[in-house]
Amino acid sequence: MITQLHAVLREAGLKVTAPRLAVLAAIENAPHAGADDLFGAVRLELPGTSLQAVYGVLGALTTAGVLRRIEPAGSPARYERRVGDNHHHIVCTTCGAVADVDCVHGDAPCLAPSATNGFTVQSAEITFWGLCPKCQAAAQSEAAAASAVHDRLSST
Ligand SMILES: [Zn+2]
Ligand SMILES: [Zn+2]
Numbered sequence: 001m002i003t004q005l006h007a008v009l010r011e012a013g014l015k016v017t018a019p020r021l022a023v024l025a026a027i028e029n030a031p032h033a034g035a036d037d038l039f040g041a042v043r044l045e046l047p048g049t050s051l052q053a054v055y056g057v058l059g060a061l062t063t064a065g066v067l068r069r070i071e072p073a074g075s076p077a078r079y080e081r082r083v084g085d086n087h088h089h090i091v092c093t094t095c096g097a098v099a100d101v102d103c104v105h106g107d108a109p110c111l112a113p114s115a116t117n118g119f120t121v122q123s124a125e126i127t128f129w130g131l132c133p134k135c136q137a138a139a140q141s142e143a144a145a146a147s148a149v150h151d152r153l154s155s156t
């Protein structure tokens with residue numbers, strides 16, 4: 001896998017460095033991770049790495065097109081290796097979990113604006129929001145616990 005990551009960096013015209021390889025490897029294991037999470041993973045492998053260095057690597061890899069940066073509203077930037085397609089994301093409103101959603105339309109922009117006001121349109125930003133399966137289960141068991149308490153109170 002490490003040789004594959006070497007190739008990814010070289011194909012993008014980037015110098016192969018230990019921090020870049022470590023960040024790429026960390027993202028393979030945690031797609032849509034934020035800089036803090038990646039820093040935690042990278043530090044295990046390269047203890048001398050600073051958070052600033054991880055930000056630097058993420059910036060360089062994003063500029064080179066190796067990573068895609070997404071910024072769901074209210075959440076710090078997340079990074080992923082799936083680049084070059086027009087996929088969207090579904091974000092959990094409770095825990096912030098992110099999943100990929102293939103674009104039904106295919107190419108950007110997947111929505112046609114009703115009026116462009118003379119602008120040329122390159123893309124439309126689409127984010128789906130909802131509850132992830134884990135948070136749905138938690139909400140259900142909470143509701144069940146609440147109704148059990150309610151039953152107990154109303155039967156006394
Ligand atoms: Zn959730
Ligand atoms: Zn994605």
Ligand SMILES: [Zn+2]
Binds near residue numbers: 086088102104105126
């Ligand atoms: Zn789309």
